[in-house]
Amino acid sequence: MANTESAKKRVRSNERRTAVNRARVSRIRTFIKKVEAALATGDAGAAREALRAAEPEIMRGVTRGVLHQNTASRKVSRLAKRVKALAVPPSA
Structure with missing residues (x-):
């Protein structure tokens, strides 16, 4: 267990940050699930509308530090690819 005042404060701070970050990641996952x-x-x-709403949310996760840039770009790219494939009618 933490002994110094600063270590105790870090424990409290980390708990708060973890709760906030967990909520952010959960929100991002919800938007992705709506697209899927x-x-x-x-x-x-x-x-298309769900992707349009999800993309800024995913990228906001990068800005806030809960997702890596490459991870977010990969997720957006794969979702966009699937949405685009759905819009194009299958060729005979």
Whole structure:
């Protein structure tokens, strides 16, 4: 257990930061799930709108330090690719 005052304060600070960061990551996951749900239903319009809402949320995670830039870019790219594939009718 922490002995010094500064170490005790760090423990308290870390608990607060962990709660905030956990909420941020949870929010990002929710937005991603909304895109995936729209993709599962096959609704291209809803998927496009969900992606449009999710992308800034994912990138905000990078700004806030809960996601790495490459991770966020990869997630956005893969979601965008799936949304685009849904919008294009399959060729015969």
